Each structure stands twice: as C-alpha cells, then as structure tokens.
Amino acid sequence: MAGQGIFETLSADLAEIETRLASADPAERRVAIIELAESAEAAAQPMLIRALADPDADVRREAASGLDQFDGLETATALAGALLDPDADVAAAAASSLAELKSPGAAPPLLTLIVHERAEVRAAAWRGLRGLKVKPALAPAIEALKDVDPRVRREAVGVLAYLKNEAALPALIEAARDQDSDVRRAAISALAFAPGAVAAEAARGGLADEHWQVREAAAALSGKISIADAAPSLMLALDDAFWQVRGKAALALGKLASVEAIPALGALLSHSVSNLRKDAATALGDIRHPDALPFLDAVADDADPDVRKIARWSAHLIRSSAG
Amino acid sequence: MANLDDDASFFEADILVIGGGTAGPLAAFKAKAANPALRVVLLEKANVKRSGAIAVGMDGLNNAVVPGFATPEQYVREITIANDGIVYQQAILAYARRSFDMIRELDDWGVKFQKDENGDYDVKKVHHLGTYVLPMPEGGTIKKALYRQLRKAQVLISNRFMATRLLTSWDGRAAGAIAVNSRTAELLVIRAKAVILAAGAAGRLGLPASGYLWGTYENPTNSGDGYAMALHAGAELTNLECFQINPLIKDYNGPACAYVGGPFGAYTANSDGARFIECDYWSGQMMLEFYKELEGGKGPVFLKLDHLAPETVTEVENILHRVERPSRGLFHQGRGADYRKDMVEMHISEIGFCSGHSASGVWVDEHAQTTVPGLYAAGDMASVPHNYMLGAFVNGAIAGEHAAQFVEEVPLADYDQGQVEAERARVTAPLRNETGLPPNQVEYKIRRFVNDYLQPPKVTRKYEIARKRFAEIRADLPRLAARDPHELMRALEVHSILDCAEMAAAASLYRTESRWGLYHYRLDYPETDDRDWFCHVQLTSDGKGGFVLRKRPVDPYVVPVKTTERDAYHRLRIPTPA
Amino acid sequence: MSFAENPSEFPVTIDAEKCIADKGCTVCVDVCPLDVLRINPETGKAHMRYDECWYCLPCALDCPTKAVTVAIPYLLR
Numbered sequence A: 001m002a003g004q005g006i007f008e009t010l011s012a013d014l015a016e017i018e019t020r021l022a023s024a025d026p027a028e029r030r031v032a033i034i035e036l037a038e039s040a041e042a043a044a045q046p047m048l049i050r051a052l053a054d055p056d057a058d059v060r061r062e063a064a065s066g067l068d069q070f071d072g073l074e075t076a077t078a079l080a081g082a083l084l085d086p087d088a089d090v091a092a093a094a095a096s097s098l099a100e101l102k103s104p105g106a107a108p109p110l111l112t113l114i115v116h117e118r119a120e121v122r123a124a125a126w127r128g129l130r131g132l133k134v135k136p137a138l139a140p141a142i143e144a145l146k147d148v149d150p151r152v153r154r155e156a157v158g159v160l161a162y163l164k165n166e167a168a169l170p171a172l173i174e175a176a177r178d179q180d181s182d183v184r185r186a187a188i189s190a191l192a193f194a195p196g197a198v199a200a201e202a203a204r205g206g207l208a209d210e211h212w213q214v215r216e217a218a219a220a221l222s223g224k225i226s227i228a229d230a231a232p233s234l235m236l237a238l239d240d241a242f243w244q245v246r247g248k249a250a251l252a253l254g255k256l257a258s259v260e261a262i263p264a265l266g267a268l269l270s271h272s273v274s275n276l277r278k279d280a281a282t283a284l285g286d287i288r289h290p291d292a293l294p295f296l297d298a299v300a301d302d303a304d305p306d307v308r309k310i311a312r313w314s315a316h317l318i319r320s321s322a323g
Numbered sequence B: 001m002a003n004l005d006d007d008a009s010f011f012e013a014d015i016l017v018i019g020g021g022t023a024g025p026l027a028a029f030k031a032k033a034a035n036p037a038l039r040v041v042l043l044e045k046a047n048v049k050r051s052g053a054i055a056v057g058m059d060g061l062n063n064a065v066v067p068g069f070a071t072p073e074q075y076v077r078e079i080t081i082a083n084d085g086i087v088y089q090q091a092i093l094a095y096a097r098r099s100f101d102m103i104r105e106l107d108d109w110g111v112k113f114q115k116d117e118n119g120d121y122d123v124k125k126v127h128h129l130g131t132y133v134l135p136m137p138e139g140g141t142i143k144k145a146l147y148r149q150l151r152k153a154q155v156l157i158s159n160r161f162m163a164t165r166l167l168t169s170w171d172g173r174a175a176g177a178i179a180v181n182s183r184t185a186e187l188l189v190i191r192a193k194a195v196i197l198a199a200g201a202a203g204r205l206g207l208p209a210s211g212y213l214w215g216t217y218e219n220p221t222n223s224g225d226g227y228a229m230a231l232h233a234g235a236e237l238t239n240l241e242c243f244q245i246n247p248l249i250k251d252y253n254g255p256a257c258a259y260v261g262g263p264f265g266a267y268t269a270n271s272d273g274a275r276f277i278e279c280d281y282w283s284g285q286m287m288l289e290f291y292k293e294l295e296g297g298k299g300p301v302f303l304k305l306d307h308l309a310p311e312t313v314t315e316v317e318n319i320l321h322r323v324e325r326p327s328r329g330l331f332h333q334g335r336g337a338d339y340r341k342d343m344v345e346m347h348i349s350e351i352g353f354c355s356g357h358s359a360s361g362v363w364v365d366e367h368a369q370t371t372v373p374g375l376y377a378a379g380d381m382a383s384v385p386h387n388y389m390l391g392a393f394v395n396g397a398i399a400g401e402h403a404a405q406f407v408e409e410v411p412l413a414d415y416d417q418g419q420v421e422a423e424r425a426r427v428t429a430p431l432r433n434e435t436g437l438p439p440n441q442v443e444y445k446i447r448r449f450v451n452d453y454l455q456p457p458k459v460t461r462k463y464e465i466a467r468k469r470f471a472e473i474r475a476d477l478p479r480l481a482a483r484d485p486h487e488l489m490r491a492l493e494v495h496s497i498l499d500c501a502e503m504a505a506a507a508s509l510y511r512t513e514s515r516w517g518l519y520h521y522r523l524d525y526p527e528t529d530d531r532d533w534f535c536h537v538q539l540t541s542d543g544k545g546g547f548v549l550r551k552r553p554v555d556p557y558v559v560p561v562k563t564t565e566r567d568a569y570h571r572l573r574i575p576t577p578a
Numbered sequence C: 001m002s003f004a005e006n007p008s009e010f011p012v013t014i015d016a017e018k019c020i021a022d023k024g025c026t027v028c029v030d031v032c033p034l035d036v037l038r039i040n041p042e043t044g045k046a047h048m049r050y051d052e053c054w055y056c057l058p059c060a061l062d063c064p065t066k067a068v069t070v071a072i073p074y075l076l077r
Helices: A014-021 A026-038 A044-051 A057-069 A072-082 A088-098 A104-113 A119-130 A135-144 A150-163 A166-175 A181-193 A196-207 A212-225 A228-237 A243-255 A259-268 A274-287 A290-298 A305-322 B023-034 B072-082 B089-108 B139-152 B225-232 B258-264 B284-295 B310-320 B328-334 B388-409 B417-432 B439-454 B460-479 B485-510 B563-572 C027-031 C058-062
Strands: B009-018 B040-043 B156-158 B161-168 B174-181 B187-197 B247-249 B267-269 B301-304 B344-348 B375-377 B535-541 B547-553 C012-014 C037-039 C046-048 C068-070
Touching: A014 A026, A014 A044, A026 A044, A026 A057, A044 A057, A044 A072, A057 A072, A057 A088, A072 A088, A072 A104, A072 A119, A088 A119, A104 A119, A104 A135, A119 A135, A119 A150, A135 A150, A135 A166, A150 A166, A150 A181, A166 A181, A166 A196, A181 A196, A181 A212, A196 A212, A196 A228, A212 A228, A212 A243, A228 A243, A228 A259, A243 A259, A243 A274, A259 A274, A259 A290, A274 A290, A274 A305, A290 A305, B009 B023, B009 B174, B009 B388, B023 B040, B023 B139, B023 B187, B023 B388, B040 B187, B072 B089, B072 B563, B089 B388, B161 B187, B161 B225, B161 B417, B161 B485, B174 B417, B174 B485, B187 B225, B187 B388, B187 B417, B225 B375, B225 B485, B225 B535, B258 B267, B258 B310, B284 B301, B284 B344, B310 B328, B375 B388, B417 B485, B439 B460, B439 B485, B460 B485, B485 B535, B485 B547, C012 C046, C027 C037, C027 C058, C058 C068
Parallel strands: B009 B040, B009 B187, B040 B156, B187 B375
Antiparallel strands: B161 B174, B174 B187, B247 B344, B267 B301, B301 B344, B535 B547, C012 C068, C037 C046
C-alpha cells in the first residue's frame, strides 16, 4: 500500500537526529534539536537533557524550551541545572519550562534552588513549585515571604495561594502589608481561601492601601468572600479616587446584600463614568431591596445602554422577588 | 511539476479527517483514543503545526460552561434566544455538557487558561445574563499542544494536501476523498469507512473593505472547501442565509475587544464616545445595531479604552497584541494610534459562513453526523451555533468518538472509479491550460460581486443580479489557468468560493423574511415572520449545478425557553427615546 | 504562459545573515498557513514567493534565529 511520502513519519528517526547532534556546526545541531522537540517522543527527553550541555547557547536554549513537554524528577533536575546556565536566555527558557511541571515528584531539585544566592533563580524555582502543590514547600514558602527580593516574595505568595493551607494565613496577612505593591496585591487576592473573618481583616487593610490596584484587589476579595464584616470599609471605598475601586466595592456590597449601602450606591448612578454606573446598578439588583427602586427607575433610560439594561434588569429582579 | 497522467497515490484508512485546524485534531485524537488500532488520517491543506482559525492561538473562551458559573441548560437557553429560536438544541446541549471536561483536558495538555491567584479558573462576567468568558492571555501556543498530542497518538498526519471532493458509494455513503498536493500537484485518493469534515469557515466569500484578498477576518486558507465538498457529496446544509459578519478594527482584521477588553471596562462606542449596543450577546442583532450606528449620524464606531488606567491598557495590550492577532500592535503603531489617548476606528467585516459566530453550516445532529451516512462535520463549518473554538474542540471530539464506533460496524464503501476520473479532470484542468484566467482575478471578481450584491442589507433584485453574474463566472471556470501547484490550489479554492457565493444567494432569496439581525436583513421583507419562517432552511444539491431548498421544522426543545424569559430579555433591549 | 506580472512590495522579509535554512531549518516555510515562503535552492535561504500574506506572524514568532520580519501589507497600513 502506498503512503510513503504522504504522511509525516509516525516516529522520528532518532538515530538520524543523533548523528546531526554530533555535527560540528551549531546551527545544524540546533535544527536537530527543534525536530527532536517536535517529535513528542518519550525517547527525546534524555537527548534533550544531554543537549543542555552543548557548547552552543542557542542549542541549549532550544533544548530547554523543548523540555517543557516533559515532567518528572529527571526533567526537573535537568532544567534546574539549566536555570544556572551562564547564558541568560538559556536560563529564561529553563524557567519557563519549569513553570510547566505538574507532577509532585518534580519538586526536590526545585526545593534545593529556593535558597540559591541569585534572586531570579529563587523566583523561578518558586514559580516552578507553584503548580506542584507539595507540602514540603509550605514552610520554606512562608519563610520566603521575608526574602529581600520582591520577585521572590511574589512567587512565594503564589505557592502558598495554590496550597490553600491555613498554616500560611498569618504569613499571607503579613504579606498583604509588604513594601512591594505587587506582593500586596497578590497576597490579598490569595486570601480568598481564608476563613471569612481573616480575609475580611486583610481586605479592610487593603482598601486603605496607597496603590489603587491593591485597593481594587481588596474590594474584589470582599465580593468573593461575601462577609458582612467587610461592609463598613467597602462603604468608605465607594468614595475612592479611582472609579475602578469604587466599582469593585459596589459589586462587593451587592454580594453582601448591604441594605445600608443603597443610598450611596444610588448616588453612584449619576457618576460620569458609565462603567461605574453599571456596577452600582448591578449591586442594587443584587441587594434585592425595594428601597433601591427609585434610584433604578431614575436611570431606566440612562444614556448608556448597558446601564439602562442593568437598571431595568435589577428593578425587575427586585420587583419579582418582592412579588 | 507532477506528471498529470500519473496514477494517483492511494491509501486505505478507517477514518479520514479533513482539516487539521481546531475540530480536526480533536476528532483524529479522540478516534485514536477510542481505538488505537484504527488508521486515522488527518489531512491538512497547510501544516497542522500552525493552521486554521487558531493558527496563532486564541485569546479567550467565549462559551465556557464552568460549574458554579453556568449550567448547560442555562447555556442552551441563551444560545436559543441569541439565535431567534432557530436552533437544534440537542447539539448545543451535547456541547455544553462536555464543555468543562474539555477545558480540563486541554489544560492537562498545556493549553493555558487564566486562573486566579489560588489557581482556580478565572471566569469573567461580561454580560448580566450568563458568565461564560474565560480569558487566555497566554493562549498563543494551543497548536503546539495539539500537535504534540497528535504525534503521541500516532495519527497519520498529511500536510499540504487539499481535499477537493468526497467519494460516495452507490447508496450514498461516504467512501473517502480525493486530494491534491499544493507543492507537487500529486493526486491522492484516500478510501475510508468514515470521513470527518473539519475544513473551517468560508472566510474568503466577501472582500474586506481594503480590497486586499488576504485581509480576511478568517484565516484565508478557510476558503469554504468543506461546504463545497459536503454539497457535492449530497449532504444537507442549513441556514446559510445566516451570514457571519463581525466587528473589526477598521482596515485590520482583528476582532473587537468585547470579550478581551470587556472585563477590563473597554467598550465599543460611537463618535460621542458613548455605548450604543443594546443587544447583550454577540449576534446578528448586535451587528445590526453596530451597522446602523456606523452608517448613522453618530458614526463611525470606535473601540474605546482611553478611559481606563494606563496599567489596565498595558494589560489589555499584552493580550491583544500577543495572542490570536499578534500583528495588531504593529498595525496601530503604523498609524500612530495609542489606546491610552485615542479611540480606534472600527468597521464591519466582509460576509462569510461560520457557525463559530452564527448558525449556518453543514447540518449535523448531536453526534456530529451529517445527512450522509458515514460523513461527519465539526467546527466552524458544522451547524452547531455559536460554537467558537471550544465548541470546535468538543464537537470534533464527539465526531471522532462516534466515527470510531461507526467504523467498527461497516466495511469500506465502494465507489465508482468514474468519480476519481471526473475529479482528476477538474483538478488538473488549470495546469493544462496554457493560457487563461489567473485565479486571483477570478476570485477578486466573485468576491467583489459578493460585496456589491450580497452584503446585507439584502435586496431581492440585487441578489437576482448576483446570481446572473455568478453564472457567468461559472462559465469562465474552465479557463482558470495555474502556472504551478500553488496556483492550482488557489484555482481550486475559487471553485469553492463560487459554490459558497451561489449557496449564500440561493438560501437568502428563499427565506422571505428578516431574521438574525444584520445576518439576514432583507429590505423588501423587513419583518420577522414566525408563522411562516420559524424553521431551518435546508439546502442540497440538485445534482445538476442547482440547489433544492426546503423548510425543516425546529425540533421540540429539550430545554424549554419560557416566553416570559424571552420577553424579559427583549424588554432589556428597548432603546431609550432619543 | 501569458500572465502579466503585478509589482508588489513583499510584506515578509528574511535576514539572510541570520537565516539557517541552509542548515536544514524549514520552520518558517512549514508554519505559514498560506504557504507563501520557499527556500531558494541557490542561496539556501528562505524568501517570500507568493504575495498572499495574512500577516499572522507564525513565521516571525517561530523562527529560531529571529530572521523573519513581517510588515503589514501596504494596502492595509
């Protein structure tokens, strides 16, 4: 039966690729590595690992990128080694492949790198550990929230957030007051898994943050956990300088069904930014209280179609729940 | 150049999948997963590594049915309403039930979906009705993940072969296909017990406003070959009058940002910078509102992000300029446009067929079966409405699994060798013509007429003129000339484009009402007529170059939609008095 | 064959210094959905052969040596 030349070969000729990997020309070796990675064959893994020792940095980078499809201890060990490559591009490729690891068995080599002297290595090791969700990472990640480098602290927050372990809560609450705004923002978002009162406490702090994106994250957290304790600080956030924060605070108050917020939310319905009017109208519907009806009816013909649609919908929800 | 009189290469497979873009790879993979002993061929006109609508990835899911955010039944209701009720709900429900499992499987393969800080799917609420948007800011490498799975599953991948016609048996069963290589003009006959068509949208039907043939919304390789093959194999096509028209950046083929920018607060605005779209779902109704604003006194239409914080705009750009349409930043740069301070002008796309965004296509049931036994269809060319990328994956999977069962029970179908000979003559004709018409000119002419006469709003007289012009061009087709196999591929695509243009005209004339907003807006039948036209319009070939059209009643709903529900939805869209 | 040539500025350009097609690389040619790139047998380098660019960028993104540059076709600029 015909078929020769019509189909891509089902299995790459690894022996032939091996020959080209021995070429004196680094470009030829590089092309061979690209084909090797594309073959998606299990046998390509050790060959790619060997190529991490190639004298040519481009070959090593290609090999590090191709290893993103493999998992497990051997891959992790090899990539952890490549993370220390003198060539920055090779190290970057290794870092991004490490982030693809999924099996808990890949953790040991990463756990040795979290104390490496270079911050970018520590950060990449934590980033790789995040998806593995292994218990041995817990205590060191808590410790790493005190790292001198904000990139490391940010990745450590990610590891703890994925682990969702209550033992990390005090440290995450502490991280919500980190000096770096990215770390604070991540820590506040991470606390969505915390018991309501704990998260509400963190949200309260976050709503007073100097950085608007942290305040926005804190408002969003309050909406996610729906804890009544959060209401007073959210009410204050309805006056935030950033409409983005006000919008998230409004939505959160809607989730909390905060009847006290109705007048303040009603006032937002005349704000010039239509996105904010939209959020306020959504919140008023979520609260499901007839006191909101005069506010909503007043914007049933708002100039912005999204605002009036939601105002009408919210009024409909309130009337049908009362009826 | 190949010797045109060579015997065609010949191969026998269990399942032949035509199209290696989105649905096709899933069909092939799932067929192999169901039974690794099957010989499954995946035929692709380009190269599976980067082909189809998602060649450069996808920036988000628009129809993710994730537990806790939406239920399959809720999704079915909303798609039913968005398509004015003309849907085959069983197929939508079959998709919706597998939507979440497919997301998780793709996730395992390394396809990246946005997750919140705790690693849970970060589903976004864009509309007040349902919550179906799952962003994919790192969705640029989907094809790489798919390709690896295909290699692992030992699918027989054949690149640079364009399928041109299906083979059928005396009793109407699918028997295989004929294909031609775009580099060598080598003919290939593949016999198979089941054929799965996944050849994508008909994206080269209308001409973009720029006049540039290749500036289409769809990947231009999606030239409608699947619709043409299904037609000539005797399959039924449905609702082809429900065109695809999309909002775009003016002169650039990047879509609007509703689903990407929406969660960040960006929106489509008129020249006053104000929202104007009443409709809550991406649908023909939304496009009609877009069109009216574009043509009205408050036009043109703009994409507005200049009210967002600079940090937010950077975040949006990092998605829009990297995934799905990565040359978008380059385009804006060329014109000195900056989202931070400028609204960016928008326009509407050329027309096409694509169930990804509308409701047309080769008719399929909930198992992705067409009306031809042994022939399946999935993805943008199959009739499951508002399919998008995830629907293509799921329906591809459904097709592959069902076909794997089907081929257990049947032998290879016999076909008449005359079909091969007739197709060989048609396929090789442009190479035999020493002089003649260049494919790009014939294509330009068809597509310009599509714009002149078929672009909605639809007018009966214009459509009649179009059919005359198309018939004249059909008479010109034998004069198409190709200098090499690449041009031959283009010449054969011209055949598909003309088939689609004629189908679009015939189906549109048949449905004497307006429906689906701009998609089927007829100026001489401006009202929706539920009494006579609450039905699908089915189109088949009459075997003599013409079509047979008939009504197909809408099947009883499996997920009832209460009239109050529909009314509540419509009430929201009542425009405010000016 | 009697086709008149139509002049066009090619949107895809390839830096021959960086291109390693002569070492066996076919990445850009493989990933182009429109199949408009070819390798010149004389120079061993990739080039644009057909003026049918969708400016979708896999050729530039996947090129291992970043030798490919894609410009938006003039008609759209």
